[in-house]
Amino acid sequence: MAKVKRVPVGALKTNCYLLFDKGEIMVIDPGGESKTILREIEKTEGGVKYVTSTHPHFDHNLKEKKIAKETGGKILESLKEGEEIKIGESKIRVLKMSGHTKEDNCFLGNSFIISGDILFPGGHGRTDLPGGSKKEMERTLKRLKKELSDSTVVYPGHGEPFTMKEWKASFPEG
Numbered sequence: 001m002a003k004v005k006r007v008p009v010g011a012l013k014t015n016c017y018l019l020f021d022k023g024e025i026m027v028i029d030p031g032g033e034s035k036t037i038l039r040e041i042e043k044t045e046g047g048v049k050y051v052t053s054t055h056p057h058f059d060h061n062l063k064e065k066k067i068a069k070e071t072g073g074k075i076l077e078s079l080k081e082g083e084e085i086k087i088g089e090s091k092i093r094v095l096k097m098s099g100h101t102k103e104d105n106c107f108l109g110n111s112f113i114i115s116g117d118i119l120f121p122g123g124h125g126r127t128d129l130p131g132g133s134k135k136e137m138e139r140t141l142k143r144l145k146k147e148l149s150d151s152t153v154v155y156p157g158h159g160e161p162f163t164m165k166e167w168k169a170s171f172p173e174g
Contacts, residue, residue: 001021001089001090001109001110001111002019002020002021002087002088002090002092002109002110003019003020003021004017004018004019004109004112004114004153004155005017005018005020005040005044006155006161007036007037007040008158009030009031009032009033009036009037009063010031010032010033010059010062011032011059012031012059012158013158014029014031014032014059014060014157014158015029015155015156015157015158015159016028016029016030016031016037017029017114017155018040018041018044019087019090019092019107019109019114020044020045020046020087020088021087021088021089021090022046022088022089023045023046023047023088024046024047024049024087024088025041025044025046025047025048025049025073025087026048026049026050026051026052026085026087026092027041027048027050027051027052027067027071027073028052028053028054028107028114029053029054029060029061029114029116029157030051030053030061030062030063030064030066030067031053031058031059031060031061031062031063032059032062032063033063034063034066034067034070037063037067038067038070038071041067041071046088047071047072047073048067048068048071048072048073049073049074049087050073050074050075050076050085050087051064051067051068051071051073051074051075051076052064052075052076052077052079052105053105053116054104054105054106054107054114054115054116054117054118054157055100055101055103055104055105055116055117056101056103057101057117057129060116060117060157079094079096079105080094080096081094081095081096082094082095085107090109090110092107092108092109093107093108094106094107094108095107095108095113097118097140097143097144098133098136098137098139098140099118099124099125099127099132099133099134099136099137099138099139099140099141100116100117100118100124100125100126100127100129100131100132100137101129101130101131101132102131102133102136103131104116104117104118104140106118106144111151111152111153112152112153112154112155113144113148113152113153113154113155114155115144115154115155115156115157116156116157117156117157117158118137118140118141118144118157119141119144119154119156119167120156120157120158120159121156121159121160121162121166121167121170122167122170122171123170123171124137124141124171125137125157144164145164145168148164149164150163150164150165150168151163151164151165152164154167
């Protein structure tokens with residue numbers, strides 16, 4: 001089962017995540033401080049297979065190319081709903097979302113989801129930036145609330161992880 005390492009980087013303390021299993025690593029949201037990310041990769045057993053981001057905002061993808069170049073990882077772009085990404089023996093499923101931007105990706109593992117700027121403790125990401133939509137965010141939140149179990153650990157784009165049960169309790173209208 002894939003393990004998750006959270007590495008807050010950049011001025012906005014964006015969470016870069018390293019998903020790793022059986023010697024393979026997937027880097028998600030390398031938004032800044034490439035040296036910090038590379039140091040954490042070195043401490044993690046394995047090599048980088050993929051580099052990607054949850055959405056196209058600079059604080060989530062600024063160092064994608066640098067990390068890919070330094071590690072030999074392949075940048076994943078144009079991800080599709082339901083696509084499975086294999087890391088070691090783990091399968092990570094892509095959920096195409098919208099609301100924060102038109103191009104949000106969430107990454108669903110067995111017991112966790114990397115939500116980017118969709119889910120936050122007690123709420124959700126901004127919808128007032130270019131490409132954002134309050135209506136689409138509402139649809140996305142209803143879908144996640146329905147599809148994810150209470151025990152699913154949410155790894156947000158900024159801040160500490162939490163469970164869906166905690167989120168539902170703090171944001172019942174979502």
